[in-house]
Amino acid sequence: MVASLVSLMSIVAFAGPASASGESVGSCVAEKFEESLHHHGESDHVTSDDIHHVAHDEAVQDELEACLEAPSPILPELTEIIWGGAAFLILLVIMVKKGFPAVKGAMDARSEKIRADLDAAEQAKTDAQTVQSDYEAQLADAKTESARIIEEARVTADQLRTDLSAQAEASIAEMREKAAADVEAQKAQAIADLRAEVSGIALGAAERVVQSSLDADAQARLIDAYIDEVTGSNG
């Protein structure tokens, strides 16, 4: 493509203007005059009379003046119409078939890509916002949940403490009561044991003192009276 362009350019650049290629007014006049002389003279030999005659011929003068008349610049030249028209037609075919769709297609594809990218970015932003709000909601839920759990734990702990405290107090009271009962029982037992021991000793002592035997009822009355006496004196 570049090579053909360069070669085309070089041809155009080297093409000379009409005047430079021998189509000037001077060359036109010389050509026409020579032509008229040939028409005028019978032989190849041209005399000064011939030149004089031809130079003063009005028809020849008109013909020479035509050299000064330029062709109409507004009338198009057939060869240029053919080449220009063909060139435009060729370019139109190339552009319609290949050039224009390729460039426009690339432009549309780019526009489409940019639009798609913007849409995708917008979508991503929306998604991110959704995710963010989801996270925020979850975070809020988690906070509520944790507060609830903490509150529940606190309530449970309080309850547990109250329960344990009550249980401990109950145990202590029970133990205290049991201990008091034990003490009472042991005290009663000790008193009973002591009473039996003392009665035995007192009986033996009384027997030895009076040396007389008493019946069982009399002994029992005597012992009780003794014990009461002892108890009353101790208490």
Next chain:
Amino acid sequence: MNVLALDFPPITHLFEWPDILFNGTWYALNKTSLIYLAAVVITSAIFLSAGRKKTSLVPVGVQHVAEAGVNFIEESVVMETIGPEGKKYMPFLTTMFFFILFSNIFEVIPGIQFPANSRMAVPITLALVVWLIYNFVGIRSQGLLGYFKNSLFPPGVPKALYLIVTPIELVSTFVVRPFSLAIRLWANMVAGHLLLVTFAILTAALWDATYVGAVAPFAMLVLMTGFEILVSVLQAFIFTILTAVYIGGSLHPAH
């Protein structure tokens, strides 16, 4: 330098070029035709290489040129004049814009310095193509009778005025339009080329004569070269947007 006075060719010889190839035949090739071919090669090269490149997010080089061109035609020409339904004409309008632009821009390319559209061949050919297209579009979208009725008897005009409006519309829409389109482009490029040639010759002549005197015409030459770049682009744009306006007018008769 002997470009002045007697040896300077008549003014049209600034525009007429001798045949380079196939001399004397109907397909003879001259500088003007080569510029048309160069416009084909350049436009094709830009678009084909831009289309072949892997699509990047930020277009660079020729891809940028092609895409800026397409975007320009879409936003500033089609959407402004026809609307979304005009997008199917974009390949045609884009081709036309670049073809005219590159044919024009050779006016300021050193060594070539000739706007191919200062020859009537392409302007008139394209204008006739445009004439065919907008008439065809009008007939297809409004029907034969509807198209001519809407064109010749524009809706909303008081009936009495049709006596004046209808002949004017007939001449302007169906006769003058292609020629005004062609001549606008052609005449602008002719004028531009003549301006550049004038200042170039003036510069050369005054340089030979006085040296210092050449400064002013040379400054003008530089200035006009810049101006002609603008004109080349502007004329391509005007030709294209008028084509779009005519097509849009055929599609929407009310506007």
